[in-house]
Each structure stands twice: as structure tokens, then as C-alpha cells.
Amino acid sequence: MVQEESIYGLGLASIIAKAAELGRPIKPSDADAALRIVFAAFISPDYVKPVLRVLEPLRNKAPHRYLELQVSSLVDAMDNYISQLSRYGREDVVDKIFDLLNELGRLSPNLGVIAWARVLARALENENMRLLIERRLGINVVDKADEVLEELSKLKEKVQELMSDEEFRSYVESMYIKADEEAVKRTILKETFPLKHKLAHYKFRNDDLDDAARLFNEMAEEDRKIGIYENYLANSNWALRAEAINGSLVGDELVKKFQQLYEEAFNEKHFENTAWYLSTASLILGGYLVSLALMGDHETINKLLEKHLWVLHTDEQSLDPD
Numbered sequence: 001m002v003q004e005e006s007i008y009g010l011g012l013a014s015i016i017a018k019a020a021e022l023g024r025p026i027k028p029s030d031a032d033a034a035l036r037i038v039f040a041a042f043i044s045p046d047y048v049k050p051v052l053r054v055l056e057p058l059r060n061k062a063p064h065r066y067l068e069l070q071v072s073s074l075v076d077a078m079d080n081y082i083s084q085l086s087r088y089g090r091e092d093v094v095d096k097i098f099d100l101l102n103e104l105g106r107l108s109p110n111l112g113v114i115a116w117a118r119v120l121a122r123a124l125e126n127e128n129m130r131l132l133i134e135r136r137l138g139i140n141v142v143d144k145a146d147e148v149l150e151e152l153s154k155l156k157e158k159v160q161e162l163m164s165d166e167e168f169r170s171y172v173e174s175m176y177i178k179a180d181e182e183a184v185k186r187t188i189l190k191e192t193f194p195l196k197h198k199l200a201h202y203k204f205r206n207d208d209l210d211d212a213a214r215l216f217n218e219m220a221e222e223d224r225k226i227g228i229y230e231n232y233l234a235n236s237n238w239a240l241r242a243e244a245i246n247g248s249l250v251g252d253e254l255v256k257k258f259q260q261l262y263e264e265a266f267n268e269k270h271f272e273n274t275a276w277y278l279s280t281a282s283l284i285l286g287g288y289l290v291s292l293a294l295m296g297d298h299e300t301i302n303k304l305l306e307k308h309l310w311v312l313h314t315d316e317q318s319l320d321p322d
């Protein structure tokens with residue numbers, strides 16, 4: 001039924017677009033309504049660009065709605081192809097993604113940065129996808145991710161300019177209705193966090209520990225500023241682990257850093273009896289215990305185990321410590 005309604009809606013919109021192309025009088029409100037119908041219709045990613053071409057005569061009748069549809073449809077199509085690539089690993093899908101990346105970049109270089117961030121974040125968590133993109137496009141995904149993160153950082157510094165970028169604004173409005181300063185910032189952060197997170201973990205796994213620690217610390221600071229305390233703790237813990245493995249933190253300094261993070265994690269003001277928080281707290285406590293063991297401080301270890309042993313078993317028991 002949904003598919004039949006989509007076909008009917010697309011057919012109706014194409015009839016109105018053809019009438020506009022032939023010079024017949026079409027009210028802006030009718031063009032807007034037709035494009036709204038297309039918004040609600042399911043369009044196969046393979047047909048997004050042909051559908052947009054058919055509807056192009058309505059562009060001058062309802063420019064903002066057409067632009068919103070164009071941007072939203074291209075991004076949705078790219079997301080669909082990204083999912084296909086992660087599942088099936090086909091080279092022709094890489095070509096389609098690259099085609100959409102170029103199209104979005106042509107519409108708006110700022111929007112192109114957002115699109116690249118989305119693709120690279122998925123590639124960094126899927127080794128087959130990463131290798132396929134590198135082979136097909138002739139790029140280094142890690143280097144490209146570093147480059148795109150720099151571009152995203154620059155976007156955060158020109159929010160007012162982005163609000164004047166019609167294509168970028170349309171993308172923001174497709175998610176938040178109103179493209180005000182706060183919505184633009186949230187849009188940038190929404191793409192920055194996953195890419196930085198995936199890149200940091202990729203570098204951690206591949207022994208680029210200095211850079212991994214830098215990225216984790218950057219995320220921790222950003223999380224602290226916006227008040228996402230659990231993420232702040234998790235990223236701080238990863239940063240300490242990278243620094244400890246790399247040998248840039250040793251001895252008393254390592255113990256003090258883990259002690260500080262432990263005290264923050266178990267501070268009554270922030271402590272939460274939830275699976276996610278307890279899992280993070282458990283990892284932090286474990287790191288603190290290891291740093292103490294390296295210094296031979298068995299007395300403090302015993303006290304901590306007596307007090308928090310239940311936290312170390314949060315993955316194996318009920319959330320209720322009793």
C-alpha cells in the first residue's frame with residue numbers, strides 16, 4: 001500500500017512538473033504541495049537523481065521546497081548506498097557514493113564536508129569497506145578523515161556564514177525544522193563526533209597512540225563543555241589508556257591521572273546506577289587498580305576492591321549493587 005501511494009504521489013508530482021515545463025500556470029502553493037508529496041514517498045536511491053530532474057520545472061515555483069527535497073533526497077540516497085556497501089562490498093556502489101559526494105559538494109562545499117564525514121565514519125569501522133574505498137577512489141581513508149575533521153573544525157567557526165548557505169541551511173532544516181545557530185552547531189557536532197570517535201579508535205588499534213590520545217582528549221573536552229558526562233569519562237579513560245600504553249604517562253603521574261578520573265566517575269554528583277555509566281566506571285576503576293598495582297600499592301587496591309567490587313562485575317550481575 002505504501003509503495004502504491006508513493007507511485008501515485010510521484011506520478012502526480014511529475015504531471016504538475018510537466019505542466020510547469022510546458023508553461024502552464026502553476027501556483028507556488030501547488031508546486032510546494034507536489035514536492036511535499038514526493039518528500040513522503042519512498043524513492044529508490046537509484047532513481048533519486050532522475051526524479052529530481054523530472055521535478056526540476058517546479059524549482060522556480062517553490063525554490064526552497066525543491067532545494068530541501070534535493071538535498072534531503074541526495075543525502076538519503078547516499079546513506080542507503082553506504083549501508084549497501086557495508087553489507088555487500090560492491091565496487092559499483094562505491095562509484096555511486098562518490099557520484100553523490102561530488103553532487104553534494106557541487107551544491108555546497110560545506111555540505112560536501114558533512115557528506116564525506118558520514119562516509120568516512122562508516123569506512124573506519126568496516127575494514128572491507130575501507131579497503132574497497134581506498135582501492136576504488138585512490139585515497140587513504142585515515143588521511144582523508146584527518147582532513148575532513150579539520151574542515152569540520154573550520155565549519156564550527158563560521159556558523160553565521162553557514163546560515164546564509166541555502167543548501168546547507170536546507171539540510172539543517174530537514175532535521176531541525178529551523179536552521180538557527182544552535183541547530184547548525186548541532187548538525188556539525190552530529191557528524192564530527194562519530195568521525196572523530198571512529199578515527200581515534202582506529203588509530204588506537206593501529207598503534208598510532210599519540211594521535212589517538214589527542215583525539216580522545218579533544219572529545220572528552222567537547223563532551224565536558226556540552227555536559228555529556230558519561231562520554232567525557234569514557235573518552236578520558238581511552239586517552240589515559242593510550243598514554244599509558246605509549247609510555248607518555250608512567251609512575252606517580254599515571255596513578256594521579258587515574259585517581260583523578262576515578263574520583264570524578266564515583267563522585268555522588270554524577271554517579272548513576274545505569275548499565276552504561278557503571279560499565280564506564282568499571283573500566284576507569286580497573287585502570288586505576290592496574291596503575292596502583294604497577295606501583296605496588298596493595299593497601300589502596302584492597303580498600304578499593306572492598307568498596308567497589310560490585311562495580312567490577314556490572315556486566316555479569318544486576319544493576320542493583322545489593
